[in-house]
Amino acid sequence: MSDLTELKTGEGRAKEITRRNFILGVIAGGAVVSAASYRFLSSTAHGGVFASDAGERLITLNVNGQQRRVDAMRQETLAWTLRYKLGLTGTKLGCDRAECGSCTVLIDDVPYYACSVLTHTVRGRKVVTIEGLASPSGKLHPVQQAVVDAQGFQCAFCMSGFIMSAVGYLKQNPNPTREQLAHGVSGNLCRCQDYTKILDSLMKGAEYMRRA
Amino acid sequence: MAEMTPAELEKIESLKPIPFGTGYKLIGKDYSTNDLVAKVTGRAKYAEDFRAEGMLFCRLVLSPMPHARVKRINAEKALAMPGVKGILTPDEVPGHADYINDNGTTIKADKWGELALTDHPMYQGEPILAVAAVDELTAAEAIEAIEIEMEPLPFNTDPLDSLRPGTGNAREEGNVWVREGHEAPKLKVLKWTDEDFAAEKEGKLPMGHAPDEWTYGDVDAGFKDAALVLDETFLTPDVSHQCLEPRTTMAHWQNGKLFLYTGTQSTYQTVPAIARWMHMDEDKVVFISEYTGGGFGSKITGGLTLVVPALLSKKLNAPVMMRISREEEHFIGRARPGIRGRTRVGFAKDGRITAVDMFLVSDAGSYGSNGDGAACGSITSLLYQPPAMRWRNVTVATNTPPRSAQSAPGGMQAIAIMEPILSKAARKLGIDQVELRRVNCPEGKAEYGPPNPRTGKRAYVTSCYLKQALDEGAKKFNWKERVARGPKQVGTKVRGVGVALSTYHGGSIGFDGLLVITPQGRVQIHSGIGNLGTEAVIDVHRAAAEVLNVPWDACDIIWGDTSKPMPYTCASGGSQTTHAMTRAAHAVGLECAQRLKEVAAKTLGGQPEQYEVGNLRVFRKGGGAGMSFAQAAQAAIKLGGIYDGHEANPDVHKATKDAVAALAGQGLVASAKDKYPHDGDSYSYLACFAEVETDVETGKYHITDYLAYADVGTVVHPAALGGQVLGRSTLGIAHAIGQKWVIDPQYGATVAKRFYQNRPPTILDVPVDMQWDALNIPDPETPVGARGCGEPPVGGGCASILNALSDALGDNIYQRAPVNADTILTSYEAGRPMQNPLLAHI
């Protein structure tokens, strides 16, 4: 589906919200408004009638190899669309502000923080999330398999982000040293913090990928 | 009892490390835990991943002031906005109620306690109301339309300042928590005199009246006999827990039952907490917590704020999701209290400590007292075995976010305060650092703390092989070679090595196990443990499988949802779980084996003792008649009574009995209580080693090597233990290398509240191949021999880095942690510590 066929509704209002939302989000002093705001569309529940409605456009995204049509606001982040509109909750939100990497996905094979990418900017690009790594038959991606084999993570809230970063990095450099791979995933934070075992499992993943 | 004969000591010292898994089929072996595939494929559901039909969103409104009274709230305009569904105000939140704890004791309501929303905020960032709307943007817009009138009140964010004559108190009722007898601590006003504060001018912690105090041994004589006495002031940082998963919660009601989804450190123990906060019966609460994104002590029974979506959902008759932002997490997500300590330590010529005199000022934050100061004293007395010690402590309330236990509460601070003193002493006395720790190391059933006032006896531990861990660690780290290796300085780069001892509590007792042999022949194990990443939720049950002699792939673990039966289980805090729940699992494994033999005897004839259990069968010893687990389960259902859960094991807790009743008729239902003997208190121990390389021109440094060698009893699951040892070491290292709070004292406003301002270590802040190992010598006081290891590494992680830094740069660099490039640059040049050790939150 191309841009031309997308529905455009309430553009003016959308612009207003875009600015407000981002300013609120960025400064978010914590004084009165506790944090940035998001909206949630649950078509079954609310029938699409909202107070701060409008600004929605129907766009088509390529996610995990499938064409997915979705109503997205101009200011909507990819993480939000994936989690709340497409049901892909494997992409986690640890900070929502490009600080932790929990939301990392691949866009055209390059790792991005999905919390800081606007959904409408990824039209026509290939988005891969943690749910899209295993083969359709359920066979795990070599990096996933390595993480299972090495019990690479603890609470695993950071895990999908790390795996996506590693998979993206390994596409560029399939045979890294430990130091190189550590740099490759250094945009990801783990609070359980056994980085050594994380790195062991990702190095094993690199090896499995080379063998595959 | 704790007195050991030389022969006993010799026996302890002769014990050697044991290869993991020796003597077991499952325990001590690596395996992939049952939850891993769901985790790597993104299917694992954390709280924010649940959805419900018609779900609303709510957002909190946080206090902009550190202490204030809300005079008026006008939400008329907001409520009239389309999409806004309602607000929740402090007067709708149930107050504190008395409650009855596990032992049947009534705990009186805490009139100073925290509530989910307040009209009398005690810290900047405290939630004062919540708004629910169809989406978060609408909720945020509504919040802007709400008028809140607030009256600012006097506040104080610095504990030491609060003790100064004439300064304001954090709370109207007082500034210091005082415990009298067995009563809960009370708030009192305490101000020291100007003379008390005289020491401040020399950069030493002033020591006025301290409400908490104990002593044992002859402290004065200890100092008199000392060859060296050091008197050091040191400040440990306040550090937020910063679990990667924020404490987001979703709630909905159905047929009068509350369904609540959030991440916690205990599935079983969270239900009574919710029931207490909501003033409702426990059987009306269904709690779902399948995966938790970290806890570290801040989510032991879930955050108090989970009450907000629960109440809003009830009020609005719709499911409510409350997402918590990273910034809100800073305010409501808890933190370790910073402690400023002044400690005098006497040393004999050989490095043996002769006396310790420890004085602490702990920051309690805005709500409740805490046990960190007390733990600081007892951990010091255990880890360094001073023959005489005095401990004094003041716990001060401040208008800063509430504190809670964080991995090794008090223990981390004790070790960060004590270890640099030991390092300095070793340098002054010309003794090797490992050697000095060796002569002070606890061993066997080591005593600790002051004598019990009633019995006159000191408490003691179950076992301690820390000397072996220190020796093995030193070997593995090539300690001697590293110390001898020169030159220390090349250009502007200076190397340093450090060692630190570490310990913390490692287990509790008295909980229950519950399992079912199903008619399909599966071993279905019910777990009430929280799944916060340590894998204890699954690992401990290997003990039951081991006892039953069944293959692991025949076992299913049920966890994470209190609508499914679960046994009386400890909270996963304080490193209790591995110890407590391997005991319970062992007990229920034995109970189940016994019942299987009885079922076989009743069905096939003979006596139970003539049967044995193995390979999913119960059969006559030496061959002959037998039945599969599936057949035995079917026979158990026919027999009924104790065999199929129509009757419960009389020893178990009421909660387990209820769970057994819910499972009745579903197979062979076995329940058991841990009644194993247990002489002493369970602690775990580590020796931690680090090397750093500092650049004296830039002040930057990095950790080049790290090793932690553990004495945690039997190793149950090596990969999971490694995660705990190195993960919690790194949590400790964070306190040394960079994490702290920054608060503007003028406005009581927090400055560092996000990851980028207050960042936990990244993969680049630690060596790429940190090392760990464990003795694997079983604890003699528990059937599997295993103890917990969540807390014990934290202090050693922090202190080994501090010690490596002073080895590189000398004793005149720091008087507070963290030590950053600034600290090094300014102090190295000046030749003395340049950062004020007394000011909080700078």
Ligand code: FES
């Ligand atoms: S959630 Fe996107 S970087 Fe943290």
Ligand code: FES
């Ligand atoms: S495993 Fe818990 S945050 Fe990384």
